[in-house]
Amino acid sequence: MESVIDRACAAALYADGDEGLDVGASLLAADPSADEELHRRGEEFVRRAWSRGWQPADVVRIVRRELDATGAALASALITAETARYGRLPPRWADQLAALPAPEPRNRPDRFTYASALLELYRLLLRLPVIEPVGPPPGTADGLHLPPAHGEPxxxxxxxxxxxxxxxxxxxxxxxxxxxxxxxxxxxxxxxxxxxxxxxxxxxxxxxxxxxxxxxxxxxxxxxxxxxxxxxxxxxxxxxxxxxxxxxxxxxxxxxxxxxxxxxxxxxxxxxxxxxxxxxxxxxxxxxxxxxxxxxxxxxxxxxxxxxxxxxxxxxxxxxxxxxxxxxxxxxxxxxxxxxxxxxxxxxxxxxxxxxxxxxxxxxxxxxxxxxxxxxxxxxxxxxxxxxxxx
Incomplete structure (x- = not known):
């Protein structure tokens, strides 16, 4: 399973053009056992975005701008899964998570199309630049000691x-x-x-x-x-x-x-x-x-x-x-x-x-x-x- 994902990512994520995406998507579409690890890999890419200064709303906005609404829905699913692992999130994150688009169902309309869209999203996430942080990322020492969020005044x-x-x-x-x-x-x-x-x-x-x-x-x-x-x-x-x-x-x-x-x-x-x-x-x-x-x-x-x-x-x-x-x-x-x-x-x-x-x-x-x-x-x-x- 690992080798299939590694081969798919190597083909699709580090080169431009659709040819690599097609190769990677074909490998993934042919191996349903790789699905869970594929999504865990996506959560890792989202986690890297947090360390570069990005927040949930930023990620969805850039994905919608550079790709399309389907990519934004895929990103929403990854963000929801990744942030569920934290006991406490930075201020403003709760509102951003509540405003995320509805997640895209897995493997729709078919396995190949879904895998191709997911790999295209991963390629974009890997290339996000470092930006000025506007708060600590979740899971860090600063993020763990944030005061609890209060209701709106x-x-x-x-x-x-x-x-x-x-x-x-x-x-x-x-x-x-x-x-x-x-x-x-x-x-x-x-x-x-x-x-x-x-x-x-x-x-x-x-x-x-x-x-x-x-x-x-x-x-x-x-x-x-x-x-x-x-x-x-x-x-x-x-x-x-x-x-x-x-x-x-x-x-x-x-x-x-x-x-x-x-x-x-x-x-x-x-x-x-x-x-x-x-x-x-x-x-x-x-x-x-x-x-x-x-x-x-x-x-x-x-x-x-x-x-x-x-x-x-x-x-x-x-x-x-x-x-x-x-x-x-x-x-x-x-x-x-x-x-x-x-x-x-x-x-x-x-x-x-x-x-x-x-x-x-x-x-x-x-x-x-x-x-x-x-x-x-x-x-x-x-x-x-x-x-x-x-x-």
């Missing part, structure tokens, strides 16, 4: 519900009111957490998470995510080659960034589809430039608005904090606490990414797309009206 549950309603409503004014309230709660939650940590000397260090930035129009989506991260006191670094952005910040802020970015992207895509339908009804055919310009304007406009709203909420909180202390402004007031957290986040991001580059993105070339994107950002506004962005 009530504030985040409220924010999630508000954003879900904003995505579902067909009335722009209602969506604006809901997202405005959600952003205010996020900003207030972040400030409360910062003050609590300072007053209890809880300390803590910034963490990180990865958020997928998928094609098409990934540059505009990355700009939107960067704007959301900056407004929530985080730093974002986009890896365009692998299709994700790493966000560095304190845990409450990371959770806010994930929630808000996902919601704004849903709202923006819905608004873009509606605006595009109107353009097509008028006889327009250039949809690609319209979409690119729409999403770029949407991201730019929201960046300006989010920054202004964060400053407004922070100023109001600082005024209330001073009033509560009789107008005094000691070293542990709100603004010094937030400044210290900003420095900590910047330092953590620079340690994770000592070498980053700035890239030029494709500009907006469609005036109508830009105007519609700006209007959509206003409808998804996070607070009072901010400065406009011209063409």
């Amino acid at each position: 009530r504030m985040l549950t409220r924010i999630r519900a508000l954003l879900a309603k904003a995505e579902a409503t067909g009335f722009p004014e209602e969506a604006e009111a809901l997202t405005t309230k959600a952003q205010e709660l996020m900003a207030r939650h972040s400030i409360d957490e910062a003050l609590l940590a300072a007053r209890t000397h809880a300390g803590g260090t910034p963490g990180a998470c990865r958020i997928g930035v998928d094609a098409p129009y990934e540059s505009a989506k990355a700009i939107l995510l960067d704007a959301v991260a900056s407004a929530n006191r985080c730093r974002a670094v986009w890896n365009s080659d692998l299709g994700f952005t790493t966000v560095v910040g304190f845990e409450p802020d990371l959770e806010a960034v994930e929630l808000l970015f996902t919601s704004l992207l849903v709202q923006g895509t819905a608004a873009m589809t509606k605006a595009e339908a109107g353009q097509r009804a008028g006889g327009r055919k250039r949809t690609k430039t319209f979409r690119q310009s729409f999403l770029m304007a949407y991201a730019q406009r929201l960046g300006s608005r989010l920054a202004a709203d964060t400053a407004r909420v922070t100023a109001a909180a600082d005024t209330g904090d001073r009033a509560g202390r009789g107008g005094e402004a000691p070293a542990q007031g709100l603004l010094p606490v937030l400044a210290a957290r900003d420095v900590a986040v910047t330092d953590a991001a620079e340690r994770m990414f000592p070498r980053t580059t700035t890239s030029r993105v494709r500009g907006a070339t469609d005036a109508e797309g830009w105007d519609h994107g700006t209007a959509a950002a206003d409808r998804a506004s996070m607070g009072g009206r901010g400065p406009g962005i011209t063409r």
Whole structure:
């Protein structure tokens, strides 16, 4: 059995092209006794991915991007089997595992096709590069001493519900009111957490998470995510080659960034589809430039608005904090606490990414797309009206 698997892997995994895959799949299809060892070999490849900095959602995302949905389902089965061996998993892993696609049944539609798809997946897993870790892998000394995961804070549950309603409503004014309230709660939650940590000397260090930035129009989506991260006191670094952005910040802020970015992207895509339908009804055919310009304007406009709203909420909180202390402004007031957290986040991001580059993105070339994107950002506004962005 070992020799069959070794021969199949040697033929399929270390050479490009389909010929090696066909040879390996033929060997495996002819020997059903090799099935269990074949899947154990796949779990080992998944385990190697953890040691290279990858997490379950990252693996499934890259497999779906480089292969197809079938490959992602096969990866899901391997990930589920591999992670079942740990008594405790790192934070965020439980949510990622719950969101995995349904596993692919074994040997469907036939043994040869299944073995070929599995070997193609193994080839990709073996070639995954080392990336910046955003937490300890399971089974390591750090991973074994992680605190148990707690339920979602009530504030985040409220924010999630508000954003879900904003995505579902067909009335722009209602969506604006809901997202405005959600952003205010996020900003207030972040400030409360910062003050609590300072007053209890809880300390803590910034963490990180990865958020997928998928094609098409990934540059505009990355700009939107960067704007959301900056407004929530985080730093974002986009890896365009692998299709994700790493966000560095304190845990409450990371959770806010994930929630808000996902919601704004849903709202923006819905608004873009509606605006595009109107353009097509008028006889327009250039949809690609319209979409690119729409999403770029949407991201730019929201960046300006989010920054202004964060400053407004922070100023109001600082005024209330001073009033509560009789107008005094000691070293542990709100603004010094937030400044210290900003420095900590910047330092953590620079340690994770000592070498980053700035890239030029494709500009907006469609005036109508830009105007519609700006209007959509206003409808998804996070607070009072901010400065406009011209063409």
